[in-house]
Amino acid sequence: MNSPSxxxxxxxxxxxxxxxxxxxxxxxxxxxxxxxxxxxxNVNLAIEQATVSYDPAVVQVSDxxxxxxxxxxGTVVERIDLDxxxxxxxxxxxxxxxxxxxxxxxxxxxxNLALETAHVEYDxxxxxPQDLVRKVEQLGYGALLQNSKEDITAIxxxxxxxxxxxxxxxxxxxxxxxxxxxxxxxxTSWIYVPELFMNPWFQLLLAxxxxxxxxxxxxKGAYAALRSKSANMDVLVALGxxxxxxxxxxxxxxxxxxxxxHGAELYYETSAILITLVLVGKWFESVxxxxxxxxxxxxxxxxxxxxxxxxxxxxxxxxxADVVVSDLLIVKPGEKFPVDGIVERGSSSVDExxxxxxxxxxxxxVGDNVTGATINKNGVLTVRATRVxxxxxxxxxxxxxxxxxxxxxxIQRIADVISGIFVPIVVGIAMVTFVVWFFFVEQGxxxxxxxxxxxxxxxxxxxxxxxxxxxxxxxxxxxxxxxGILFKGGxxxxxxxxxxxxxxxxxxxxxxxxxxxxxxxxAEGRSEEELLSLVGAAEAASEHPLxxxxxxxxxxxGIAVPEAEQFENVPGYGIKAMVQGHELLIGTRRLxxxxxxxxxxxxxxxxELEATGKTAMLIAVDGVYAGTIAxxxxxxxxxRAAVERLKAMGIQVIMMTGDNRxxxxxxxxxxxxxxxxxxxxxxxxxxxxxxxxxxGQKVAMAGDGINDAPALATADTxxxxxxxxxxxxxxxxxxxxxxxxxxxPDAILMSRRTMRNIKQNLFWALGYNVxxxxxAAAGFxxxxxxxxxxxxxxxxxxxxxxxxxxIKL
Numbered sequence: 001m002n003s004p005s006x007x008x009x010x011x012x013x014x015x016x017x018x019x020x021x022x023x024x025x026x027x028x029x030x031x032x033x034x035x036x037x038x039x040x041x042n043v044n045l046a047i048e049q050a051t052v053s054y055d056p057a058v059v060q061v062s063d064x065x066x067x068x069x070x071x072x073x074g075t076v077v078e079r080i081d082l083d084x085x086x087x088x089x090x091x092x093x094x095x096x097x098x099x100x101x102x103x104x105x106x107x108x109x110x111x112n113l114a115l116e117t118a119h120v121e122y123d124x125x126x127x128x129p130q131d132l133v134r135k136v137e138q139l140g141y142g143a144l145l146q147n148s149k150e151d152i153t154a155i156x157x158x159x160x161x162x163x164x165x166x167x168x169x170x171x172x173x174x175x176x177x178x179x180x181x182x183x184x185x186x187x188t189s190w191i192y193v194p195e196l197f198m199n200p201w202f203q204l205l206l207a208x209x210x211x212x213x214x215x216x217x218x219x220k221g222a223y224a225a226l227r228s229k230s231a232n233m234d235v236l237v238a239l240g241x242x243x244x245x246x247x248x249x250x251x252x253x254x255x256x257x258x259x260x261x262h263g264a265e266l267y268y269e270t271s272a273i274l275i276t277l278v279l280v281g282k283w284f285e286s287v288x289x290x291x292x293x294x295x296x297x298x299x300x301x302x303x304x305x306x307x308x309x310x311x312x313x314x315x316x317x318x319x320x321a322d323v324v325v326s327d328l329l330i331v332k333p334g335e336k337f338p339v340d341g342i343v344e345r346g347s348s349s350v351d352e353x354x355x356x357x358x359x360x361x362x363x364x365x366v367g368d369n370v371t372g373a374t375i376n377k378n379g380v381l382t383v384r385a386t387r388v389x390x391x392x393x394x395x396x397x398x399x400x401x402x403x404x405x406x407x408x409x410x411i412q413r414i415a416d417v418i419s420g421i422f423v424p425i426v427v428g429i430a431m432v433t434f435v436v437w438f439f440f441v442e443q444g445x446x447x448x449x450x451x452x453x454x455x456x457x458x459x460x461x462x463x464x465x466x467x468x469x470x471x472x473x474x475x476x477x478x479x480x481x482x483x484g485i486l487f488k489g490g491x492x493x494x495x496x497x498x499x500x501x502x503x504x505x506x507x508x509x510x511x512x513x514x515x516x517x518x519x520x521x522x523a524e525g526r527s528e529e530e531l532l533s534l535v536g537a538a539e540a541a542s543e544h545p546l547x548x549x550x551x552x553x554x555x556x557x558g559i560a561v562p563e564a565e566q567f568e569n570v571p572g573y574g575i576k577a578m579v580q581g582h583e584l585l586i587g588t589r590r591l592x593x594x595x596x597x598x599x600x601x602x603x604x605x606x607x608e609l610e611a612t613g614k615t616a617m618l619i620a621v622d623g624v625y626a627g628t629i630a631x632x633x634x635x636x637x638x639x640r641a642a643v644e645r646l647k648a649m650g651i652q653v654i655m656m657t658g659d660n661r662x663x664x665x666x667x668x669x670x671x672x673x674x675x676x677x678x679x680x681x682x683x684x685x686x687x688x689x690x691x692x693x694x695x696g697q698k699v700a701m702a703g704d705g706i707n708d709a710p711a712l713a714t715a716d717t718x719x720x721x722x723x724x725x726x727x728x729x730x731x732x733x734x735x736x737x738x739x740x741x742x743x744x745p746d747a748i749l750m751s752r753r754t755m756r757n758i759k760q761n762l763f764w765a766l767g768y769n770v771x772x773x774x775x776a777a778a779g780f781x782x783x784x785x786x787x788x789x790x791x792x793x794x795x796x797x798x799x800x801x802x803x804x805x806x807i808k809l
Contacts, residue, residue: 009039012061012105013126014050016043017074031071035059061123062107077107080129082118084111085142085159088221088282089233090465091423092141095225099139103127114470118143140224160286167279170214173206174276177269178784200252200266207268211245215275231423237278239427240457241271244783247450267451273784274458284795302373303394307338310382327385331376339372340387348379397486397737410491411469411758418465418766426460426773433777441779451783455776459786460769464793468761471801476754479805484722484737485747492733496717496751498698502646502744503677503689503711505703506657506664507546509721510671510741511633513704515546517553518614519630521605526626529559535619535629536561538577538584542569546615549631572658572681574617585620588660588679592618592625599625610662613670635671642741643672649745652697656680656688656711685711702736702744719744746809757804761797768793 016028025043028050032041037058043050052064065075087093093111096118100109105126111118120132129145136143180197196202212219218241221234244267251266307320310328320338323329328344331337337350349361352374361377364370370383372392389395430453437449473490480487487493504510522528536554539547541564554561566578573594574587585591589606592599597620605628609616614630646653655668656677664678677688685701689711692699701708701715712718712732720732721739736743772789775781781789 009053010056010104011051011053012064013123014052014061014064014068015076015123016048016050016068017076028068028071028073031067032064035063035067038064061105065107076124077121078124079119079121080132081146082120082132082136083144083146084116084118084136085144086217086221087111087113087116087141089113090467091225091231091233092221096136096139096141099135100132103131103135106132112470114467114474117146140221160283163279163283163286166214167276167283170210170272170276170279173210173214174269174272177203177206177272181269200248200255203266203268204249204252207245207248207272210272210275211241214279215241215271218275218278231427233423235423236426236457236460237274239430240454240783241274243450244268244270244274244454247447267447267783270451270454270783274454277784277788278790281790281792281794284798302336303392304336304338304373308332321389323385323388325385325388327388329383329385331370331381331383333376333378333380336375337370337372337383339385339389340392341370341372341383341385343368343370343381344384345382346379348381349377351375351377397481410494411755411762414762422460422465422769426457429460429773429777430454430456437779448779452777452779454783455779455781455786456773458783459772459776459781459790464765464768464797465762467794467797467801468765469758471798472754472758472761472804475801475804476750476757479807480747480750483743483746483750483809485743485750486735486737487747487751488733488735492717493751493754495698496700496734496748497755499651499700499717499748500697501652501654501692501699503654503656503692503699503701503715504673504741505685505701505708506655506659506667507633508704509702510639510655510667510673511635513633515549515615515631515633517550517629518632519609519616519628521602521628521630523601523625523627531619531621531627532557532559533561534579534582534584534621535586537564537579538567538575538586540564541567541577542575544569544575546617546631547575550629553631571683582621583623586617586629589618592620595620595623597623597625601625602628607662610660611666613663613666615659615663633667635667636741639671639741642745645742645745646748647672649748651745651748654692656685658682683710686714689714700744700748702741704739719747749809750807753807754804757801761800764800765793765797 029041029043032038032043032050032052035054037055039053039055041050041052050064050068054064065077068075084096087096090113093113097109097111100106100111100118100120103122105123106120107123108121109118110120118132118136122132133143133145176197179191180193180203182191182193215237218234218238222238225231225235248266248268248271304320306317307323307327308315308317308330309323310330315330323339329338329341333348343364343366345366347363347365350364350370351361352371364381369386370381371394372387373394387393390399433456434449434453437452438444438446442448469490473493477487477490477493480493487496507513507515520528520532522531532554536551536559539550539554540561551561562580564577564579568576570576570587570591572588573591574585577584577586585595585597589599599618599620602618602625606616606618609628609630612632614632616628616630618625619627619629643653652675653673654675654677655664655671655673657664657667658680659667659678661676661678664676668674668676680688685708689699689701693714693716698716700717700719701711702719702721703709703712704721708720712720717734718732719734719736722735722737734747736747768789772781772786776786
């Protein structure tokens, strides 16, 4: 343990979960104390908290958390989202990120310029939401908690209106200045310019409110940036326009002192028009960014605003937000379900296209689940609310899309690094430009040198660079959501483009997942009814999809099914049960072989069934082979076409299943899949994925069951079918709501197009500066033209990103 040093010592508190006794707290204390850079550690079992003194130059809070988790315990991290106002470029976002990250207790902060949000993870024992808001405000921006009662949409709408009027007023004041400037050119001598417009004091009168009232935001932003030892777009605009304004003011005073007998070459129009153009660009950006979040607004609009509930025997209409779990709701034909629920009375057909993409209505009976925002087509239904508010399927979809749009793709780190060092470099280039022009090119011509330096400052604003990635992520993930493809984050949207191999689970992914009992083969001397009665009892205790099919098939034959006395699931092999004093084994050849049951007599029949794609199961009663049953699961009608699409994209397709090889190969052949991994136990699926990854492939795994969750988490990109289990969807990186294999090539295609769009944006944003700065430095670009080009670059980046919203999959 290191000796403490006052200058390098910091303290933090970690909230810990999972401790059960004093031995736990002692273990955590020792583990933390042994870490390099930790001066002392004290764990309080009663309040489940660790107080740690450490050297921040050696160890970070995140390292301390990792150590606690490595010891087998948990740490509590609070998460909060802030709406940010006042950002103008990528440097602003970087500055806020750094400022928030320096707050004690904050473990991570991510700011999205396009969404104007900040996602912060922090330790609630050290920091509070108000601390985060105060920090953002100290940096010169506005912050609002997203769960605040204030309506951020209304605030942003007011801000957009304010931006609009600012540039309009700025333009009105700048037009006479532009008119006077145009009149100076020899080729425009035919244009009439009022004498008043040429008067330096009149120009000063017009330019001053533009510079210091309308343009005050740039001074404010520049001051806040420089105070925190950083630089952003505001610094460049404030420097450039101030240089033009104050030099013109100096010339105006000189002109007056000399009696005003000659014309003065002023640059008021340069500063005023630059501010106007920047404001116009920012307004256009706001409008375009508003469009890029249209996907979330569209999803939100799907939910009905009111609900008809039965309370105290009366039907009353209440806001949908006030519905609570177990409320009884009346949903009439043509109405949307306000929340998720289960049908208590009535029957109807329901349009679930918003969820599944399937245009045909789905029949609903008593006991069936219904999803909020889907449409009741004909009968009146009484529904018991099961999930309300933020727990509904629609709310979860919206949450996933919001998180994806608010997250950063790894490629954005490049833009963040560049924009962080960009402004100081540009200021340096502008100073060099001024020196070269003043001392070497046009010796002693201050005005000419200043004009070139201003042009360099203005054309290099890094707005486009900061918007290049987040606007594309917003538009791409939003458009994907409209097709039922939910990326859980920008990193997953980026990673999907690299997929070289797709591994598909068979049941419920390639196939419908609704098998039916097709064949029953009874061993000699056995009664079919008696055997199926025993089998039905055993399978009724199982949760496997095949078990349900068998029980249903036996029930359709009118055979009574008793209760099993004992039941044991043998994962990957089958089941073992005790029914009416008989021991039953139902499952694979390996299950019977492990129990020394001879099933050789069933081998030929098994092979014939498996050759036709059926799943055959052997039955043993009291250690003797008693028969074979088979179920068939048909492939989805879209599976073959989806597999062909994946192959055409150069992607290898593999089907992985716990079924025997013959059945698996028959299903694979029907779906057009060439590679099969059969008889893979649930715990072996993740290992198979690791083997593929070890060969250097980027692997996607698509599945829908609980047994697929480890493989989904292991794969580079896990894709859960939305028709599957919550566990699978939680473990996956992408959720395919429609349960259609075509969603897999759609997701990869969306990823590829989004990444191509981001690269286009970054190329043009960087290329624009690489080309524009030398042109401006060489004197071929007037400052006002540089300002127009800068504004146009930001708008073009946003408009290019919005093209993703028109993609048809």
